Amino acid sequence: MSGIGHSASGSERFSSRERRVLAVCLAAGFTSLLDQSVLNIAVPALQDALSADAAQLQWIVAGYSLAFGVALVPGGRLGDVHGRKPFFLAGMALFVAGGLLSSCAQDAWLVVAARLLQGLGAGLVNAQVIGTIQDVFTGAARAKALGMYAVTAGIATALGPPVGGALIAAAGAEPGWRLAVLLNVPFGVATLVAGARFLPRPRPQNASAGLDLPGVTLFAGLTVLIMLPFIRSSGYLAYGSGAAVLALALVLQQRARARSGRRPLVHPALTRSAPYALGTGVAMAQFGASLAYGMVLAVFLQSEVGLAPMTAALVMLPQAVGMGVTSTFAWRVVRRFGEHRVITSGLTLSALSLLAGGLATLYVGVGALPWVLALCQLCAGAATGFTVAPTQAQVLRHAPGEAAGVAGGLLQMSQRMAAAVCISAVSGLYLHASVPGLRGMREAFWHASLACTAIVAAGLLISVVNRSRGGAPVPPQVPLAPPKGKELAQ
Template sequence: MKRSTADPAPAAPRERFDAAGRRVLLVCVAGGFTTLLDQSVLNTSIPALRESLHAQPAHLQWIVAGFSLAFGLALVPGGRLGDVRGRKWFFVAGLALFTSVSVLSATATEPWVLVAARLLQGAGAGLVNSQMIGTLQDVFDGQLRARALGMYAVTGGLAFALGPPIGGAVLAAVGPEAGWRLTFLLNVPFGLATVALAARWLPRPRPSARHADLDLVGLLLVGALTLVLMLPFVQPPAWTGWLAFAAGACLLLGALAWWQRRYARAGGHPLIHPALTRSAPYALGTAVAMAQFGSSIAAGLVLAMFLQDGLGLSPIGAALVALPSAMSMGVASALAWRVVQRFGRRTVTAGMVASALVMLAGGLVVQWGPTGALPWLLAALQLLGGAAVGVMGATNQAFVLRHAPAEAAGVSGAILQMTQRIAAAVSVSALSGVYLRATAGGGGHRAAYAYASAVCAAVAGLAVLASVYAGRASARDGEAPAAGVDATPEAPAPGVREDAAPGGGR
């Protein structure tokens, strides 16, 4: 029978991974899970390692924030080295570094040793992840590439979800002293197995004749700027010191902008391509991603400390309070495409509004709620907050990369991920400093948590404004306000060249 023109077209057949593709995908997913699980497990262990190492607030800030800082700074140069020299052995080297330093972290007897180990772990994790996403883009095309990148995104969410209960279970099983050390050693068997599989299954490196243009000056300027933003919170100065740090940040920001333009005019590949800053939707969307990622990571850390130090919950109890956030985030991420098809970019703004309100409500509940009900109330808010982030996170990423200028499309995804990690480093330093010093000053855990939550809500509020302006800028660029964008985790990053890899030139 002749098919009516009104009938829907038959669906395209679903492509399948071949045996070699499945092996590559397994290695990349295992590498991502191993490196991304580390941060979420650590949050639950912070009170235990603080007591064991007699760590000061500054030590704790560097232990947590140093990982994100080194992770972010390693992404772009790692990706470019992989572009030119081949990815396989950089992947192996990064994971071997991450795994071996995990043993150093687990056996640390002084806080500064753990700080140094976390910086090295972050650098190894950044090197691994830049090669991993690049490998997926090198090996797969079309629908298979979208599915492979989607599985990498889901792996990150799974690692985030499993980290707190795993950390809590380990500490409950063996006690706080041995428990926090064992959480670092969890990386070792996964890392060793993945290193062996990567050496055997990843594609042979295909070096390029191109020069590895790393823009070390740009990288140093970004690192210096991040440190200037972090240090006032690690070691708070007098008011004149705050002014000096603010002036230093402005000078470094100006120097970075000047150097990037100069380096691009000289024919180099700058760390942050000037075309990215000239695209208002990309720049504003990146600001939204930074504020969302930074405030979420910092809020999770402060919550873990409050539940254990303020309410006296066990590590496993604290993990169970945080678990609804990760679960609802995963569900919401999977359903986000349905929401964005109807509401378009407004989904991002609505998600950020909901996230800011949840953070504010958390502070109010802790300040005024009955002690016995606080774990239940906070768990309910975690459920709502995770859903809000799940709906807007992947959606915002899709919109941001869609507006990456063509001449900077290859590096746009890596810059987005790098800025998020740097935002996490600064936010964790600031918010943990706010919480730890407020409790040390005798203000009480409740007041400290309420204050930290208000700061997180304010940061999320700034993201709401950036999202509104990003929507207006997108409309000026010709994007319909409710345009359907495939924002599921399985969608390939819009604006990324078919032959480009993250950090080289996601």
């Protein structure tokens, strides 16, 4: 990847061409994340307007994540084999079409279909985003680019609830939820135009390797069977048995394909890399615990403390602010102290913040509780900002250039699965541990906080093991070996 600008030499400075590419990647991340956070606020109004039942509502909320997870690895493989730009544009077009369809829907099942379409598009797009960052940036510049991606995630997460709430409050429930789901269409169209203009031309890495359609089919089926029981909160044994069968079939099929000399869906380097697997485990623990805690906190603040949705959103807003702020300079801290130390410190702060929030619900009065929880959220967000981008950079460092899309897709899909499992488990613990009355709900929230703290602690332990297995951390300012055949071109 010689000749693409300053970042190729390991500097954190971007060339003008690289800034344009990064801007497209950040716009894609912002658009898909804003869509999800806005919808969460619009769901009650949507439910009333379309008379959606519980099953339809569940699919509207969870179908997006399910389709997103299914599309990630096949989408990454398509980008690795045939070039990323066409699939980025196709995915963004699907995302925009799904948004338009949702906003015009007169039936709840049509919204479900539209959300599945949007999820597929978003998964296809995000697989190309991670692969493109891998292709274009190296060393410290890659860490900085991933940090900016995390900042974008924090901003989108922070803006979604208040913007969605404001639209519904201003326009009313019926037009308000339609405007909320339509909000991302102009962002998607702008990203589509910018991607067509500024993303690198597709340069297939190894088109002769083929897509591995049997592997794609098995992997997609495995993803559905793993995530579906946690989305539906039922059928764990049946789905788990089916997932075990498909997992075994996938392993055997991938080994057979590799022995025949053809490239399997999951690159052999990824299956042999302990740092990649352990780093993915860290990312899963952090992501799953963060989303599970946020969901339970939102329910607790509104149902038990009695806060209005907008007020509850303001209590949770510092988490996104803290993440956005620390993500902007996390790459500098990593360069000074090393990835392992920063990730370990971030996970430690995250666990302490979650624990403090749980303790606060036990001992702080109702009047002061929202303020204390907001402070804990700020600390948790700061910890997340120090953890997310360094973990991504550490994990993806072990992926070969020709498998960057699959590596990024596997990472994101693993995080989605972790979120589904953790949300189901922690919310179930919260609901089953609660008894009528605020004191009972405080104790239930304390138990949920302990569970999230334990999940983060498990991630911390994995991080320590990863460091002991990997030896001295690789300094991020040292440029990584660029993938051959990948050049940035207009």
